[in-house]
Amino acid sequence: MRKATLLSLFSSLFLLSGCWDQTQLNETKLVRAAGFDYIKNGKIKNTASVPQSINTEAGGVGQVNNQVFYAVGNTARQSRIKLDRKISEQVDASKNLIVILGENAAEHDIYHILDVFYRDPKSALNARIAVAKGKASDVISSKFEETETTVGIGQYLNESVRSAEKASIVPTENIQTICPVMFDPGQDFGLPYLVPEKNDVSVNGIAIFHGYKMVGKIYGAQGVMYTLLTGKQKHLSMSLTKKITDKHKDRILNYVSIKVKKNKRTFNVNVSPDDKISAHIKLDMKVVITEYPRDNLTTKKKIQNIEKALSKRLTKDANTILHDLQDMNSDAFGVGRKLIAFHNPTWKKLDWNKEYPNIDYTASVNVKVIGHGIIE
Amino acid sequence: MNNSHTITHRQLFFIIVQSQIGVGVLSLPYTLFAKAKTDGWMSLLLAGLFIQISILAIWKLCEMYPKQTIFDFMPKIVGTKLGVILNTLFVLHLFSVCVVLLILYNSIVSKWIFFQTPRLVVISILAFTCVYCITCTAREIARFLMLVSPLLLVLFIFVAYAYTDVHLLYAFPVGATGIKTILSGSTDALISLLGFDTALVFLAYTQGKSNSKLKVISYASLCVTLFYCFVTFTTYIFFNPVEIVIVPEPVLYMLKAFSFKILERTDLIFLSIWIVFVTTSLISYLFFTAKGVQSLFKLKHHKTAAPYVGVICALIASIPASKIDVQLWSKLIGMSALCCSALFPIFLLLIAVIRKKKEKGAVST
Numbered sequence: 215m216r217k218a219t220l221l222s223l224f225s226s227l228f229l230l231s232g233c234w235d236q237t238q239l240n241e242t243k244l245v246r247a248a249g250f251d252y253i254k255n256g257k258i259k260n261t262a263s264v265p266q267s268i269n270t271e272a273g274g275v276g277q278v279n280n281q282v283f284y285a286v287g288n289t290a291r292q293s294r295i296k297l298d299r300k301i302s303e304q305v306d307a308s309k310n311l312i313v314i315l316g317e318n319a320a321e322h323d324i325y326h327i328l329d330v331f332y333r334d335p336k337s338a339l340n341a342r343i344a345v346a347k348g349k350a351s352d353v354i355s356s357k358f359e360e361t362e363t364t365v366g367i368g369q370y371l372n373e374s375v376r377s378a379e380k381a382s383i384v385p386t387e388n389i390q391t392i393c394p395v396m397f398d399p400g401q402d403f404g405l406p407y408l409v410p411e412k413n414d415v416s417v418n419g420i421a422i423f424h425g426y427k428m429v430g431k432i433y434g435a436q437g438v439m440y441t442l443l444t445g446k447q448k449h450l451s452m453s454l455t456k457k458i459t460d461k462h463k464d465r466i467l468n469y470v471s472i473k474v475k476k477n478k479r480t481f482n483v484n485v486s487p488d489d490k491i492s493a494h495i496k497l498d499m500k501v502v503i504t505e506y507p508r509d510n511l512t513t514k515k516k517i518q519n520i521e522k523a524l525s526k527r528l529t530k531d532a533n534t535i536l537h538d539l540q541d542m543n544s545d546a547f548g549v550g551r552k553l554i555a556f557h558n559p560t561w562k563k564l565d566w567n568k569e570y571p572n573i574d575y576t577a578s579v580n581v582k583v584i585g586h587g588i589i590e
Numbered sequence: 591m592n593n594s595h596t597i598t599h600r601q602l603f604f605i606i607v608q609s610q611i612g613v614g615v616l617s618l619p620y621t622l623f624a625k626a627k628t629d630g631w632m633s634l635l636l637a638g639l640f641i642q643i644s645i646l647a648i649w650k651l652c653e654m655y656p657k658q659t660i661f662d663f664m665p666k667i668v669g670t671k672l673g674v675i676l677n678t679l680f681v682l683h684l685f686s687v688c689v690v691l692l693i694l695y696n697s698i699v700s701k702w703i704f705f706q707t708p709r710l711v712v713i714s715i716l717a718f719t720c721v722y723c724i725t726c727t728a729r730e731i732a733r734f735l736m737l738v739s740p741l742l743l744v745l746f747i748f749v750a751y752a753y754t755d756v757h758l759l760y761a762f763p764v765g766a767t768g769i770k771t772i773l774s775g776s777t778d779a780l781i782s783l784l785g786f787d788t789a790l791v792f793l794a795y796t797q798g799k800s801n802s803k804l805k806v807i808s809y810a811s812l813c814v815t816l817f818y819c820f821v822t823f824t825t826y827i828f829f830n831p832v833e834i835v836i837v838p839e840p841v842l843y844m845l846k847a848f849s850f851k852i853l854e855r856t857d858l859i860f861l862s863i864w865i866v867f868v869t870t871s872l873i874s875y876l877f878f879t880a881k882g883v884q885s886l887f888k889l890k891h892h893k894t895a896a897p898y899v900g901v902i903c904a905l906i907a908s909i910p911a912s913k914i915d916v917q918l919w920s921k922l923i924g925m926s927a928l929c930c931s932a933l934f935p936i937f938l939l940l941i942a943v944i945r946k947k948k949e950k951g952a953v954s955t
Contacts, residue, residue, distance in 0.1 A: 234706035335702050339847040340854075390847030391755055394830035548759070555762030 242306040246368025249350030250290060250327045251316035258319075258327065259286050260293035261351040262305065265366030280367050282355045290330045308336040311372040313343045313389065314408065316350035320421060320428035325396065331389050339390040342375050344406040345421035345428060353410045371415065375406050378417035382452040382474075383437040385420070385444055396426060399566060400550025404440065407431055422544045430542035432535065439531045443495060443547060443577065445479035452477070453504065456531075458523035462508075470520060471505035475584060483552040485560050492574035493549045497532070502585040511590050517583050524581040532577035540571045549573065596797045599806045601732035605792050605874060606785070606810035608735040611742070611817070612871030613694040614782030616839045616864065618818060619825040621782075623834050626775030628760065629767045631823045633775030634783075638815030640776065640932075641783055645811060647935040648786070649804045652793040654942060656800075660790040661885035667942045674886075681882035683930040685903060687784075688875050690923040692717060692907035695868045697916045702842060702861060710908045717907075720869060721900035724877040725893045728795040731877060735870050741863050742817075748860050749821050752844050756827040780932060781924040782818065786811050787931035788874040791881050876900065 249261035264281045283300055287293030298305045313331070315324060331337045346353040354367055379386045384406040395403045404420040405428075419433040420440055432440055438454055446452075452474040459468050480496040503511065503520070511517055539546055550570070553561040597605070622630030655663035660680065665673025692713050699712055723734060765772075789807050796803055825840040837843045846857040853859060876899060883895035910916050 234708070234711075235704045335846075340849045388847065394757065394760070394828070394833050397830040397832040399832070551757070551759050555759040558763045558766060 237304070237306065242304045243301050244309045245305060245307045246310060246366050247312050247314065247354055247371055248307060248310055249314040249316065249346070249354045250319050251349050251351055252318050252322055253286060257286050257288055258290055258293050259284060259351060260290065260297055261314075261354045262297055262307075263354050263367045264301070264305075265368065278366050282367075284351065290327045294330070306336075307334075308338055310338045310341045311368040312375065313341055314346050314350040314353055314371070315343070315405075316346055317348060317428070319350065320345045320405075320423075323426040324423075324428070325426045328389065332393065340388050342372055342406075343387065343389050343392065344371070344375055344408050344417075347407065347409045347418070353408055353415055356410055356415075358414050371408070374415060374417055375408075378406060378437075380451065381438075382441040382446060383419075383434075384417060385441055385446075396423070398548075398551060400545065400552075400554045400561075401548035402544040402546045404432070404544075404546055422539065422542055422546060424542065424544040429544050430538070432538065436531065436535060439528070439535055440546070442474065442477050442497060442499070443479070443532060443535060445477075445481070445547075447477055454528075455505070456524060456527050458520065458527060467508050469505075469507075470503060470524065472501040472524065472581075472583075473504045474499050474501050476500040481547070481552070483549055483556070485553070485557045489560055489563070490574070491549070491553070491560070491569065493552075493576075495532070495536070495547065495577040497528075497577070497579045499528075499579065499581050500584045501581055502587070503583060504587060506586070511586050517586075521581050521583055525579055528579035528581060529577065532579055536575050536577055540573075540575055543567065543571055545570055549575070595727050595729060595795055597729050597732045597792065597795045599796065599798055599802060601729070601736055602789075602792060602796045602803065603806045603810045604736040604739050605732055606789060606807055607742075607814055608739065608867065608870035609788045609874040610783060610785035610811065610814040610871075611867050612785060613691055613698070613868055615818065615821060615867070616698060616841050618779070618782045619822040619840045620834065620838050621778045622775050622822060623826070623831075625778060626772050627767045628762075628826050628831055629765055629772050630775055630779075631819050631826065632765070633772050634779040634815065634819050634822055636772065637776040637779035637783055638811065638819075640780060641786060641811055641815075642808060644932040644935055645786055645789070645807050646804070647939040648789050649793070649800075649807060651935060651939050651942065652790070652803075653800050654946075657794055659794045659881055659885070661882050662794075664938070667938060667945060677882065677886060680930065680934075681879060681886060683926060684875060684879040684882055685899070685906075686923045687927050687931075688872060688879060688899070688903040689907045690920050690927075691868065691872050691875065692903060693910055693916055693919055695865070695872075696907065697913070698839065698842075699861070699865070702839075703858065709911075710904070713907050714904045716865070716869060716872065717900045717904040720872045720876050721896050723869075723873045724880055724896050728792065728877070731873060732792075735873070738866050738870060741866055744863055745860070745867075746817070746820075748845055748856060749824055749841065751848060751856075752824050752828050755847075756824070757830075758827055760827045760829070760831060761823065777928070779818075781928055783811070783815065784927055784931050785814075785871060785874070787935070788878050790935070791878045792874070876903070879903075 243264045245262045246265055247263040251259045253259050262283050264283065266279045266281055283297055285293045285296035285300060287296050294305065315327065319327060331339065353371070358370060375384065378384045385404055387403065387405060392403050392405070395401050402424050404422050406417050407419045407421040409416050409418040419431050420437050421428050422430045422432060435454065438452055442452065453471060454474070455469055455471040457468050458470055462468050476499065478498040483491065483493045485491055550566050619630065622633055626633045651663070655666065661677050664677050668676060695716060696709055696712050700707070700709065704712055723731065786807060793803060821841060825834065825844055828844050829837060829840055834840055842857045842860060845860050846855065848856045876896070879899050880892040880895045883899060884892040887895070889895055910919050
């Protein structure tokens, strides 16, 4: 009797796994990269890359076939549903790695497109997000050299953005991390800016946003300075190559390359009694010299000279960025946020969109060399 | 009372903690924000202070009538007839609390993970697990609640991980909403802190000195208040004040964005741990209810009442279908629970004290 009860109890275990909520992998197509563009009539074009591994002979390297699908709809969700009709199996975006916004989509309200990502409980909020030069569909559908082999386009794009993040060329963001900042009236953000080239795609700078819209770009090496100004303390390789003199005929000798080891940001926002706002960012950097062909870093004086020249140069760079940001009216470092927090009465009185381009906004950089590799 | 039915102080502590932490934790920051804005965490601290008064009353009642549950001493305080009526009402209130626990649990689970599974199935799985758990003695229940308590640490660590991406400035300016709004927010906070009232039945089983019992319950509620406060504050500095208004389950949403090498969706792990805490709350309330039903129908053992209580709760809980219904039910039952669990013990104590004084006066004359 007891045995029978136990047996029936045990066999009832098999009934425990319900069959209502299951998604089977062989019945779904996983989207690894999704792109959004506005087309002429204001509709949204959704591009999805679905990698399919191709079975090869036993022992061979698995090849990945990138299938790219398009669909056009009035909203992001509608275009996804249309996409589903074109693909044999159920489309699932829960393993999405990266969302690419076309430049004209980014210049519209990006929240309109992203709403579907924030609303869906299954969506991948930790997917990276980037802006593409031109059309997102071009980036996703082009045949890059690296993607031919084993990785899908989603993974390839994701990795290239990630390596740019590691080098601090672009700030580290994903769909969720931009959300609070996007809503914030006192702060804006920047996203990686991708440029498709012939055989690859390069992360070429930072797309600067104001509110929900893209308002400008910061190119190339300036990105490192931007990231440093956001207050990022350290990363694997924050490298800069800067010209510090014009004295030498040999072009290469005018340059020095550094790697930032430590970066400390002091960010002050002051309101004067007559409601004038001034903001100042001070960066204290500890750097290691990674390239200096002129050599002779033996004396303290020489190092101090380099420190001075670098500080001057970087201060100038930082101020250029702040100035550019003011021109674009993008408060990427959150002066407004500081005002809300510490000068609330002042904040309530002013119209930040009008005020921000006119505030007194400066930066200063103080460089300290703490090492110079294994030679002097 | 049988000796094997008693519980120790430490077990009491975990019973109170486990009953207090329940469904509320996921949406608490959102409900608090609706009233007190970014100062919601202060409302919570205030609410923590207020419930100390109720806890004091509950403890005093149980001290006056040792080794008795509320259903035993109610008739002694207010008279037999009124006692039966009040007992019935109190059991109804407990039923409604169990029902609302199940409703809220279902609404979150069906919204986040089980989109297709029918309501009744989701609800009855939990209800019947709890019914099985409460068929045993108070000591065994206490042991189970203690056993799952380490999971609290996991919950804590998950939430603490959010500090890798917070904006501390969002919490400022502190206290901008004014004392009035902070106070009005604390009623919502009180509802989420309910659960300490299970002491009305569990104190009867607790051994030991009376003073230390009070200490244990107070510490338990302090721990829960601080934990909730930590969770609430974390979400307030993670989400922008403008954003949190559209995120009804901020805690889960926050975790959805984090992924580790081996864990991609932290929110799902969190949700499965959270279900354990819903279970524990439901266990202690169902036990409470079953005890009430036992004394109402003069049953020999509360075991007999348990399945009926479970089935009734599960059936009622699967009625509300839309989000609006759920909100209405939880709001109404929340208010009634607040009156019955937090205020009622205080009144009961007052009556009891006045009675005792009169009796003393009668004896002395």
